[in-house]
Amino acid sequence: MNTKYILLANDNTDQEAIEEAGSVIRSGGLVAFPTETVYGLGGDALNHHAARKIYAAKGRPSDNPLIVHIADTDSLQDIAQEIPEAARVLAEKYWPGPLTMIFHKKACVPDETTGGRDTVAVRFPDQHTAQRLIKSAGGFVCAPSANLSGKPSPTTGRDVLEDMDGRIDMILDDGASVIGLESTIIDMTSDPPELLRPGAITLQMVQSCVPGVRLHRAVDDQDGAPRAPGMKYRHYAPQAPLYLIGRDDAREDVTGRIRTLCEQAMRTGKKVGVLTCSENAGCYQGASVKILGSEDDEEALAHNLFKSLREFDREGVDIIFSETFDESGIGFALMNRLKKAAAGSAGKDKEP
Numbered sequence: 001m002n003t004k005y006i007l008l009a010n011d012n013t014d015q016e017a018i019e020e021a022g023s024v025i026r027s028g029g030l031v032a033f034p035t036e037t038v039y040g041l042g043g044d045a046l047n048h049h050a051a052r053k054i055y056a057a058k059g060r061p062s063d064n065p066l067i068v069h070i071a072d073t074d075s076l077q078d079i080a081q082e083i084p085e086a087a088r089v090l091a092e093k094y095w096p097g098p099l100t101m102i103f104h105k106k107a108c109v110p111d112e113t114t115g116g117r118d119t120v121a122v123r124f125p126d127q128h129t130a131q132r133l134i135k136s137a138g139g140f141v142c143a144p145s146a147n148l149s150g151k152p153s154p155t156t157g158r159d160v161l162e163d164m165d166g167r168i169d170m171i172l173d174d175g176a177s178v179i180g181l182e183s184t185i186i187d188m189t190s191d192p193p194e195l196l197r198p199g200a201i202t203l204q205m206v207q208s209c210v211p212g213v214r215l216h217r218a219v220d221d222q223d224g225a226p227r228a229p230g231m232k233y234r235h236y237a238p239q240a241p242l243y244l245i246g247r248d249d250a251r252e253d254v255t256g257r258i259r260t261l262c263e264q265a266m267r268t269g270k271k272v273g274v275l276t277c278s279e280n281a282g283c284y285q286g287a288s289v290k291i292l293g294s295e296d297d298e299e300a301l302a303h304n305l306f307k308s309l310r311e312f313d314r315e316g317v318d319i320i321f322s323e324t325f326d327e328s329g330i331g332f333a334l335m336n337r338l339k340k341a342a343a344g345s346a347g348k349d350k351e352p
């Protein structure tokens with residue numbers, strides 16, 4: 001398949017491209033598109049053939065359900081039932097935005113879209129191109145992140161091209177995703193509602209409107225039963241094994257320990273990558289150093305994580321050492337992804 005790559009110009013030629021993309025989705029094809037979190041791989045959420053194609057293009061197990069993207073809050077009632085008042089409150093406050101909510105599904109949503117579940121995850125993204133595409137595609141676009149299964153989520157059109165060239169019909173490139181980590185997911189079918197995946201909308205922000213919401217135990221505990229099927233798959237992992245070096249000790253210790261590990265690895269001829277904050281960037285001579293941002297700028301740190309993991313893949317590093325970061329705000333989601341990337345590394349290489 002020839003994948004058409006369209007770089008949006010942010011002028012009136014874009015409307016034509018978006019309409020073309022919408023008609024590809026309406027006729028059962030796949031289009032990757034930008035959102036404020038990460039790029040999505042979109043198909044018609046109400047067409048079971050489209051969902052099957054998405055699983056095939058991603059190499060994703062078909063029991064891992066897709067998020068249905070809508071472009072106005074009213075559309076929610078067309079696909080979800082038993083919408084609790086708490087969901088209306090959260091939608092009012094955080095939609096459009098990086099918040100996904102899970103509901104009991106209506107019959108019009110095919111089992112393929114929901115991985116066989118009787119629930120449906122719904123999100124209203126806060127990105128102009130995404131909203132225009134969803135409308136043009138008929139109002140309901142199912143989309144996972146547009147990466148090959150197991151790879152870090154794509155935050156630019158180029159990332160998507162790397163993974164999806166030849167596998168999908170079209171890619172709409174509208175620049176880098178503003179947030180860079182996937183949406184917060186809350187299961188509204190449980191009582192109290194449970195946060196299944198942390199993101200830019202933090203637990204505290206959710207609790208400020210719906211006090212009872214709690215963290216599902218599997219978010220931090222790798223042994224918890226996976227509620228979101230995606231929790232059980234290997235995720236966000238760069239090709240090289242990644243090791244997290246904790247910050248519980250003094251800073252000198254962290255940078256010193258990473259430096260020692262780098263030196264050991266380099267002595268055995270390995271190409272080493274380090275994930276760090278700008279304050280510590282000068283500490284790691286000889287390694288490929290990626291600066292996520294200033295240590296107290298959680299948004300920048302989060303924004304640059306997947307981008308940096310993909311850069312390590314392009315450079316072909318053999319091993320990666322990462323500092324840990326403060327878990328306040330979106331920092332909690334950042335550390336959640338880093339821990340998963342590190343867990344995905346187990347067994348790739350012996351512990352350093």
Ligand code: TXA
Pocket residue numbers: 035037038039040041064065066067100102114117119120121123125143144145146181182183184185227228229230231
């Ligand atoms: O920010 C995002 O959410 C991005 C953009 C493209 O919107 N999408 C995204 O989709 O991250 P994906 O498929 O990579 O991750 C969605 C997660 C998966 O772990 C999946 O298992 C879970 O949501 N999920 C989807 N529907 C669900 C359902 N009905 N019940 C439980 N978990 C569900």
Ligand code: MG
Pocket residue numbers: 144145153
């Ligand atoms: Mg994903």
